[in-house]
Amino acid sequence: MPTTRDSEDIRREYEQKLGQEFGGLFWHLWNDWANARLAYKEFDELFGEAHSARPLAAMAPLFTGDILRTLARSLILDISRLTDPPGSGQRRNITIHAIPTHIAGHVLLLREVKGLIDVADDKATFARTMRDKQLAHRDLLEAEYPRGVNASEILTKADEAISAIHGVLAAVGHALLDSDMMDDIVYEPRARALTVRIETLIELARFVDSRIQPKDTRASSYIEAFNKLFNVPPGEGMAAARIAAHLWREAGRLDSV
Known part of the structure; x- marks a missing residue:
């Protein structure tokens, strides 16, 4: 009878194959990536083509607008954090930029991963810009001339960014864990319920x-x-x-x- 491994079992496997420090980091990265993909799928369910939030919007439009902005901000933060610098002062961040120092001995993989990180950075630029202008700081221009939340634009760019981040993790997983990691998650729908x-x-x-x-x-x-x-x-x-x-x-x- 097939069984499903729990998260801690997976972490132990990563630490065994990658070492405790890198294995722990990679486990956190994979979980944070999965949370970003989950946030994207929930946002897409409510405000994408399916637009299942339409009944809620008809009955409570202002509250639905609050949900839209909250989910958009959560998605933007998830993507931004995964592409943050490797450290902030004395603190280390859980980010794909922390990976290269752990694979310095794998020359070909290191070159591939650095290229994939560049792609992910480019795709995540929109999220980091939005975070800096609207969340981390209060940009005067944005305050004076607010654009609002364009769900379609955010969904398109977020999907590309999350897939690009997945590309980094998948390259490491394939080379060092002998694992092909899907760019998708299986979960119990919450918004649709x-x-x-x-x-x-x-x-x-x-x-x-x-x-x-x-x-x-x-x-x-x-x-x-x-x-x-x-x-x-x-x-x-x-x-x-x-x-x-x-x-x-x-x-x-x-x-x-």
Whole structure:
């Protein structure tokens, strides 16, 4: 029966094959890369071509905008950190730039990795620029003339950057770990799980709304028709009225979702 190795087993393998220091670094790099790919896939699910955040945006546009900006910033930081300099003062960073010192004895691999790092740096330039202008500092020009968040542009550039970073790690993995590392991850969808539930609730609300026949457009008439439809007992009138009143307020939005 096949088993799935846990993360610590993989770390021990890396340390055994690469040495404790480099093995530990490579394990952290691989996990950070996987987190960046996960952030990309979640962002893409919500705001890419599938745009599964559309129902949420119709019901709560300002909050959906907050989610968009938060996920974009997280993705930008993930990419920037993976391409940071090897050290900050006395502290060492978890970055692909820390790899070359550990493979100095592998001349051909070192040359290949340095070239791949140059490619990754180029692809990650957009993220580092955005981090410096909007997150790490407050650029006056950006503050005066904000561009907002272009989800399509970020997704395209982030995908290229994450794949380029993967190229660095995959080269090391192939040469020193005898492992072909896929540029993808298997994970339990989180954003989609939320949006599916929202879509289900919206369909339920549409179904109920389509069967309510109020006398006029007033909220009181809508609540009365709601109670009649569901034969609401007198003791549950207040709870039913709250549900009906909320549905009455949102009914106009349901058609736009």
